[in-house]
Amino acid sequence: MESTHLGWRPLLRRQWPLACALLFFVGGEFLGEVGWWHVPGEVVVCVLAVLAPRRPFDAALTAAAAVPASSVVLRVAGVAPVTPMLGGLVVAEVAALMAIVAVVVRQAPPVRAVTGAVLLVAVSVVAALVRPEYRSPYWPDDYDGPGFGAQAVFGGVLLALSVGTGLYFRARDRERATAVRAEVAAAQHAERMALARELHDVIAHYVTGMVVHAQAAQAVPAAAREALPIIVRSGNEALTEMRRLVGTLRGTDADAPTASSDLADDVRGVVERSGQPVRLHVDLPEPVPPSLGRSVLRLVQESLTNARKHAEDVSSVDVSVSVSDGVVHVVVADDGRAQRTAPVGGSGGYGLVGMRERVELLGGRFSAGARAGGGWEVRAALPVTR
Structure with missing residues (x-):
């Protein structure tokens, strides 16, 4: 199973608005009529929605198992959920499932994203068929609640909103990743060009001097005594510069610049x-x-x-x-x-x-x-x- 490796602190910073909204929905259901049988499954789905960015497909699979299990419990107990919003699902469950659909569409691979979204839609239909029907005491006798067609349209709108949100953020993530890769490539190119300039300047200067003096010593053997110390000094300076460059690349020589505070003396040297x-x-x-x-x-x-x-x-x-x-x-x-x-x-x-x-x-x-x-x-x- 894939994992985004999102740490707990980044997850908290990213998900706290959703957590607060779900907590508000759960708490609001107890201001009017009180029902307890649907609460355990509702809390499980809400927690999964908050944790979904860590493992999106796993969260979708677990929610797809939790909703039918809660529906079976409600059917066996013969207790209808309090003020369901869509089919047999209450407001907090609908909001949590929408969040999970959006996350799995945004982060999961295409096949898993489609699979997860289809499963969550399927379990929502199952909940509507399995859970006992709720009837408010304030409804007229000839009203049995919103019909199947109205709920299907409303559910389709919510599903489109969830999938659209996931696709939007998926596209944004792709654009951001492309921009980051382009920036990294540009930075690497700039670093390579800077390193190429440094290597060219250092090697060309010192090695050219060594070759010229060696050629002079070959042409005039008597000049070898004077040329050899110059060649040795140039070689040592080239090695020093190469060590500095290697140290800079390894991050261990950042405080050892070639130029001192006196540019005039450096140029004379x-x-x-x-x-x-x-x-x-x-x-x-x-x-x-x-x-x-x-x-x-x-x-x-x-x-x-x-x-x-x-x-x-x-x-x-x-x-x-x-x-x-x-x-x-x-x-x-x-x-x-x-x-x-x-x-x-x-x-x-x-x-x-x-x-x-x-x-x-x-x-x-x-x-x-x-x-x-x-x-x-x-x-x-x-x-x-x-």
Whole structure:
């Protein structure tokens, strides 16, 4: 049997209006004439209606057994239920059965939903046939109560109302589930894109530096002594960044951001580790939030990596990071020319895409392209949000 695994507290928050309404109906029946024989079955059906969201089909089956059992007891005792509303069913029983039909239609699989609703309709008919007929002392002698046709129409209206309510909420639940799945898929896609940018920026920067220095050591064996420490340092830094990324994914390194409170020192560190002829200009009259500083560092890092991978005969790279009017401006320009051979490690084509995505996610502007006098330039403008 299926279960929605709805806890007792959520069930109470969801079902307390129905419980209060059923309790009101049960209590109201004792304000006038008093009858006790139908009370046990009535209470059982009302409790099942309140608990139905936990196990809808089980509740329908149990109610389908409880109503005939109560009807047999009333027939054997020869006691008619007090002021029945529909056939032999009193108001509380009708309301409870309507609630169970709505819940089973809303939550159960289609076959079980139809089965449960048909069973409850069938036992309502059985109750009308088995239970003793009620006759009010206030009725005229020539009046025997509402006829079968009127009760059938009234019952059909109540059944349509119950099924319609269940179908409406079933459609709402389906729409909500679809929206949640779409949101989860979008969030997962955004996380994958963010992770892809981080991995590309980190790996491309450090591994490219390691490969370039290793190639230099191969070409000039005398330079190996100087290149090896740089390769080791780059490898250690790459491992550190990878551990940070893994820690972030596992939720254990959320408080260890790459950017510190001093963006100027962080940019200088990235420039020094690049090993390129960089002319650096930093003008930061106001502090930049670490979360934004992290993106600035990644932009500078990836731009320097691209200059190293894709440009030849680079004599200087101009790096400028400044803040004006609440906007961080990042400019990285080199004077090289495009390589004629494939770059070190190949070109995946994701560097510029990742930088553009990073800037646009922060509400900024990004542009990259060839300079008029030769070389390549990357520009980004990131708004400072606090």
